[in-house]
Amino acid sequence: MTNISRRDLLKSSAVTAAGATAGLTGIASASNHGKHNHSKSKRVVIVGGGIGGATAAQYLKKMDSDIDVTLIEANKNYHTCFMSNEVIGGVRPMDSIEFNYDKLAEKGIKVVFGSVINIDPDKQRVITKDNKVFSYDRAIVSPGIDFKYDEIEGYSKEVSETSIPHAWKAGPQTAMLLKQLQEMKDGGTFVIVTPPNPFRCPPGPYERASLVAAYFKKHKPNSKVVILDPKEKFSKFGLFMDGWKRHYGYGTDKSIITWIGKEAGGTVSKVDVATKTVTAEAGEFKADVLNIIPPQKAGPIAFETDLVGDLDWCSVDHKTFESTIHKNIHVIGDASIASPMPKSGYSANSQAKVCAAAIASSLNGVPMPDPSWVNTCYSIIAPKDGVSVAMVYAYKDGKIIKVKGSGGLTGPYNAEDRKREELYAHSWFNNITADIFG
Numbered sequence: 001m002t003n004i005s006r007r008d009l010l011k012s013s014a015v016t017a018a019g020a021t022a023g024l025t026g027i028a029s030a031s032n033h034g035k036h037n038h039s040k041s042k043r044v045v046i047v048g049g050g051i052g053g054a055t056a057a058q059y060l061k062k063m064d065s066d067i068d069v070t071l072i073e074a075n076k077n078y079h080t081c082f083m084s085n086e087v088i089g090g091v092r093p094m095d096s097i098e099f100n101y102d103k104l105a106e107k108g109i110k111v112v113f114g115s116v117i118n119i120d121p122d123k124q125r126v127i128t129k130d131n132k133v134f135s136y137d138r139a140i141v142s143p144g145i146d147f148k149y150d151e152i153e154g155y156s157k158e159v160s161e162t163s164i165p166h167a168w169k170a171g172p173q174t175a176m177l178l179k180q181l182q183e184m185k186d187g188g189t190f191v192i193v194t195p196p197n198p199f200r201c202p203p204g205p206y207e208r209a210s211l212v213a214a215y216f217k218k219h220k221p222n223s224k225v226v227i228l229d230p231k232e233k234f235s236k237f238g239l240f241m242d243g244w245k246r247h248y249g250y251g252t253d254k255s256i257i258t259w260i261g262k263e264a265g266g267t268v269s270k271v272d273v274a275t276k277t278v279t280a281e282a283g284e285f286k287a288d289v290l291n292i293i294p295p296q297k298a299g300p301i302a303f304e305t306d307l308v309g310d311l312d313w314c315s316v317d318h319k320t321f322e323s324t325i326h327k328n329i330h331v332i333g334d335a336s337i338a339s340p341m342p343k344s345g346y347s348a349n350s351q352a353k354v355c356a357a358a359i360a361s362s363l364n365g366v367p368m369p370d371p372s373w374v375n376t377c378y379s380i381i382a383p384k385d386g387v388s389v390a391m392v393y394a395y396k397d398g399k400i401i402k403v404k405g406s407g408g409l410t411g412p413y414n415a416e417d418r419k420r421e422e423l424y425a426h427s428w429f430n431n432i433t434a435d436i437f438g
């Protein structure tokens with residue numbers, strides 16, 4: 001089978017996977033005709049209007065328009081992390097990754113702007129900072145991630161917001177990092193400190209390093225990118241290494257990119273904020289522009305509500321995404337433990353559809369069929385050089401499993417394929433953002 005036809009096959013199986021969840025609309029829509037109205041009250045409150053939360057809101061309404069859906073989100077605008085590396089690399093404007101909730105409100109979803117400070121699992125209610133109380137039959141929590149700032153001495157939330165951004169939640173810090181790179185002198189050094197597993201978007205730090213290197217190659221050719229990594233390998237390792245050799249002279253004296261992995265001493269323990277110098281096992285590295293992506297955990301509300309137990313992430317039933325700790329609260333997206341699915345936006349989108357189907361089925365007293373999921377993560381290594389990793393997932397013996405023979409990685413370099421992958425990446429972005437916010 002050629003590389004292209006294998007990937008086309010994947011696309012058709014991805015459609016099947018998406019279709020499997022879409023097919024559940026048929027089950028739930030029976031309730032819209034009054035056939036299965038087992039439950040009088042159908043209130044679902046969603047905490048977090050990011051990728052998982054906004055998708056779940058849309059699909060609950062599509063599956064059963066009688067469900068009363070309230071979406072509570074801290075910010076009026078959402079910036080996607082996907083394509084934020086292109087913003088940082090100076091090839092895409094910031095407003096192209098900005099979305100709002102107008103279309104969701106038009107579809108009958110009650111959109112509330114506010115911060116949830118408490119979820120009471122016994123009384124089944126959600127409370128916001130301004131003391132609004134929302135009762136639910138089912139809650140969905142999709143709060144994304146928080147950072148373990150104190151694992152790097154000297155780093156803090158305040159430092160990330162004022163001088164050394166992580167830019168791992170898109171928005172003001174994305175703009176700050178872009179500005180710092182643009183203002184950096186030619187001949188400067190951009191140091192990027194990557195997190196240990198598990199973390200949001202496994203190939204993301206390496207795509208960022210690549211796109212900053214592409215910017216330097218074009219605009220600041222004497223500048224360097226240094227990646228300090230506590231891992232020995234990372235997502236799409238071979239594809240990035242090959243791309244860095246072809247585009248950025250990797251492995252030669254003239255390389256724009258230097259990658260220092262675990263064995264070479266890439267683990268960072270400390271930062272001196274004033275001089276932007278980090279201490280790694282390999283020694284001290286002084287940056288002109290410094291990007292520290294700290295170790296991660298589930299968003300604060302997951303800890304506040306004790307959805308984590310002794311862990312950093314929320315354990316869930318893989319068929320429904322209901323918390324294994326609190327009944328009637330479902331956790332999706334980055335905050336959930338859904339391994340072998342990666343913490344990605346596409347995973348969050350796929351999980352949201354399965355979770356919405358599970359809730360719509362349960363509220364209407366119909367059984368939930370076995371679900372399936374899909375994920376593709378694109379990365380741009382240089383302009384016209386896109387790569388991807390993709391997988392279809394099934395449900396077996398109570399767990400999410402990879403479907404053998406589905407998905408895989410982009411094959412060896414071929415200019416036409418790579419140009420097409422970049423196109424696919426951009427069209428994926430347009431399609432998924434329309435699915436979530438459109």
Ligand SMILES: Cc1cc2nc3c(=O)[nH]c(=O)nc-3n(C[C@H](O)[C@H](O)[C@H](O)COP(=O)(O)OP(=O)(O)OC[C@H]3O[C@@H](n4cnc5c(N)ncnc54)[C@H](O)[C@@H]3O)c2cc1C
Pocket residue numbers: 047048049050051052053072073074075078080081082083084085114115116117142143144145167168169200201204299300301332333334335343344345346347348376377378
């Ligand atoms: C640089 C970068 C590139 C990426 N590229 C890709 C990519 O190409 N493809 C891909 O699939 N994924 C990508 N990702 C990953 C993707 O962005 C995340 O996996 C995805 O956003 C997870 O969705 P989520 O719903 O779990 O969290 P989020 O999208 O972060 O949403 C969480 C939302 O909850 C809100 N919230 C949190 N707590 C509260 C509260 N207490 N009250 C009210 N609101 C609250 C937040 O404001 C936020 O809007 C990338 C990530 C990064 C950092």
